[in-house]
Amino acid sequence: MELILENFEVNFNPATELEEILQNVKTIVTTYKYSVPLDREFGINAKLIDMPSVDVAKIKLGSAIIEAVKKYEPRAKVLQVEFSGTTIEGLLVNKLQIEVSV
Template sequence: MTYDVLAMPVQGIDFAPATEAAEILQNLRTIITTTRYSVPLDRDFGINAEMLDAPINVAQARLQSEMITAIKKYEPCVEITSISFTGTDDGVLIPKVQVRIKNDNE
């Protein structure tokens, strides 16, 4: 089974997710929406945002690479199946990461 995770901040954190899959997907969303250097005790956590002012195609390539690296490091129990982007008229990229949870019994 594959799951889609949008890189959009969500209000609040569920400290007791109902399923392991829900917990993993929440972790993924946290990883891909956190800017690197913003977490005091783990400055390497998250995504490097240096590409923010780059042209769209360059930003997409760099952001995709950053997300793959961060997800492999911080949530190794998932396999990334695809990363796609949608955009707004004012140039905001919204990544969508599609993953498969390894050993998912659902």
């Protein structure tokens, strides 16, 4: 299953449990830690994005994504995290493969 984050809008009334889980995973991976007032640990550490080594950033971001999803959305299990992008582009884009327990 592929998560596409382009034009991501929150749906406060998801039609299915699957839609709710996918939306929760999208929210987790697009939120920076310390930006949520009542749960400062929610999300991904933004400092990982600016690491000088792309290879190290990929490893640490992948691990952070897996741990955050495991903690905040236990109905989803991250099977694989792939990254595209280079230091020349200055952009890392992640693609998650997840398994959902509905």
